[in-house]
Amino acid sequence: METSRLAGLKPAELRAVIRRGEWTRRIHGLALGYTMANLAVLPAEYAYDFLLFCQRNPKPCPVLEVTDTGSPEPRQFAPGADLRTDLPRYRVFEHGRLVDEPTDVTKYWRSDLVAFLLGCNLTCAGAMERANVPMTKSVLYVSNIACRPAGRFSGPMVVSMRRIPQEKVVRAIQVTSRFPNTHGVPVNVGDPAAIGIHDLSRPYFGEAPQFEPGEVPVFWACGVTPQTVALEAKVPFMITHAPGHMFVTDACDEETAAL
Amino acid sequence: METSRLAGLKPAELRAVIRRGEWTRRIHGLALGYTMANLAVLPAEYAYDFLLFCQRNPKPCPVLEVTDTGSPEPRQFAPGADLRTDLPRYRVFEHGRLVDEPTDVTKYWRSDLVAFLLGCNLTCAGAMERANVPMTKSVLYVSNIACRPAGRFSGPMVVSMRRIPQEKVVRAIQVTSRFPNTHGVPVNVGDPAAIGIHDLSRPYFGEAPQFEPGEVPVFWACGVTPQTVALEAKVPFMITHAPGHMFVTDACDEETAAL
Numbered sequence: 438m439e440t441s442r443l444a445g446l447k448p449a450e451l452r453a454v455i456r457r458g459e460w461t462r463r464i465h466g467l468a469l470g471y472t473m474a475n476l477a478v479l480p481a482e483y484a485y486d487f488l489l490f491c492q493r494n495p496k497p498c499p500v501l502e503v504t505d506t507g508s509p510e511p512r513q514f515a516p517g518a519d520l521r522t523d524l525p526r527y528r529v530f531e532h533g534r535l536v537d538e539p540t541d542v543t544k545y546w547r548s549d550l551v552a553f554l555l556g557c558n559l560t561c562a563g564a565m566e567r568a569n570v571p572m573t574k575s576v577l578y579v580s581n582i583a584c585r586p587a588g589r590f591s592g593p594m595v596v597s598m599r600r601i602p603q604e605k606v607v608r609a610i611q612v613t614s615r616f617p618n619t620h621g622v623p624v625n626v627g628d629p630a631a632i633g634i635h636d637l638s639r640p641y642f643g644e645a646p647q648f649e650p651g652e653v654p655v656f657w658a659c660g661v662t663p664q665t666v667a668l669e670a671k672v673p674f675m676i677t678h679a680p681g682h683m684f685v686t687d688a689c690d691e692e693t694a695a696l
Numbered sequence: 697m698e699t700s701r702l703a704g705l706k707p708a709e710l711r712a713v714i715r716r717g718e719w720t721r722r723i724h725g726l727a728l729g730y731t732m733a734n735l736a737v738l739p740a741e742y743a744y745d746f747l748l749f750c751q752r753n754p755k756p757c758p759v760l761e762v763t764d765t766g767s768p769e770p771r772q773f774a775p776g777a778d779l780r781t782d783l784p785r786y787r788v789f790e791h792g793r794l795v796d797e798p799t800d801v802t803k804y805w806r807s808d809l810v811a812f813l814l815g816c817n818l819t820c821a822g823a824m825e826r827a828n829v830p831m832t833k834s835v836l837y838v839s840n841i842a843c844r845p846a847g848r849f850s851g852p853m854v855v856s857m858r859r860i861p862q863e864k865v866v867r868a869i870q871v872t873s874r875f876p877n878t879h880g881v882p883v884n885v886g887d888p889a890a891i892g893i894h895d896l897s898r899p900y901f902g903e904a905p906q907f908e909p910g911e912v913p914v915f916w917a918c919g920v921t922p923q924t925v926a927l928e929a930k931v932p933f934m935i936t937h938a939p940g941h942m943f944v945t946d947a948c949d950e951e952t953a954a955l
Contacts, residue, residue, distance in 0.1 A: 503748055
């Protein structure tokens with residue numbers, strides 16, 4: 438199936454296509470204007486520490502919704518949806534090790550699992566486009582900004598860098614100010630060394646960036662942070678979305694925006 | 697000691713006075729421009745459900761900080777402070793029943809307690825004054841807006857009503873939009889019946905309001921909600937601030953504001 442055939446679908450329609458296994462690729466370009474969410478599923482035993490970690494670190498870990506223990510339904514952001522089947526691809530981890538990348542996690546579901554939906558920066562990307570701020574591909578780095586620890590979870594903040602033309606930097610800050618649920622404002626503008634990044638040519642994830650004249654590196658807190666922290670904590674079991682294969686909620690971008 | 701003698705004190709200085717037992721009255725008029733917090737202390741066994749309840753109901757329950765289990769120190773909002781001694785007066789509840797109103801809860805502290813600091817609408821009051829929106833005394837009602845339940849916690853939203861002159865209503869919405877950590881925007885403007893309030897002369901708390909011509913009843917989610925819900929759930933043990941006797945944080949009002 439082609440992206441173009443799905444582009445006009447509403448979230449519930451798109452999720453139905455995904456649930457039937459007819460779309461297993463990236464979400465990019467689909468359900469434009471709707472809030473996307475990263476997924477992290479953990480055993481209830483770890484849910485309090487993880488929720489507290491998110492509360493203490495809202496920039497990398499903006500919580501949209503937490504399901505009831507054992508329930509795969511996000512009642513607030515997509516009533517009737519099923520988080521076991523409605524994402525195009527998942528990753529399953531045991532003790533910090535990737536063990537599977539299925540398109541359906543029904544067989545892995547347990548009555549003690551809690552699903553966290555976290556804000557995803559695709560939402561912000563739309564707002565940036567509408568404000569005519571060019572969105573270069575993001576490149577990830579591990580900063581020296583320590584997250585506030587919570588119980589078993591601690592670690593550095595992963596940040597995503599985009600090259601922003603000097604004259605668009607202020608606008609980029611303004612636009613992202615309105616999206617606290619999507620990592621919000623930058624954590625650093627133009628001074629990577631101040632957050633412990635000494636060599637931009639060696640990213641944690643992505644290709645080494647090529648800067649055009651006048652482009653400034655701008656860093657935002659990245660949604661990879663909570664996954665990295667959970668894996669470092671060697672949680673015995675975790676399910677996440679596969680990169681780029683997020684959950685599509687029923688909420689419009691502007692419904693999760695501030696002001 | 698007089699309010700006027702304390703009015704210029706910084707939060708840490710004011711907390712030291714309170715810790716020494718030299719101020720046991722209301723906080724109103726003190727530490728102006730700083731973020732005040734409501735306090736709720738619960739056994740760790742209830743902390744996950746309570747945190748989840750707050751996450752699902754951010755308007756009545758805006759979480760500023762949650763302490764580590766057993767720790768009375770709010771490291772983010774007031775490092776070095778002690779939540780057992782630094783509020784002017786507390787309320788202690790057992791199984792939903794008020795058993796004490798001490799000025800110090802050191803003797804009640806236990807290693808399994810978790811303290812929640814929740815945004816308080818005194819913070820918003822300052823911003824409203826600066827915007828020349830007259831702040832009439834708030835009056836509380838129990839609405840028919842159901843909070844999203846979480847585990848053992850559920851119940852209706854308590855709302856606080858203020859009389860706002862018609863020509864200031866839009867400004868009041870604008871100002872409170874900037875304070876999502878202090879209950880944010882109104883839940884209802886001018887139509888009490890729509891949220892199940894059929895007789896404004898019979899409030900849940902406060903005196904029956906007397907409306908001047910042109911005044912509109914405007915309702916905000918109220919921070920009494922989480923306490924009411926916790927008491928309804930008959931938690932075996934809970935400590936809160938006494939009404940009006942909030943915790944003074946080190947954060948300026950604007951530090952907890954949006955945009």
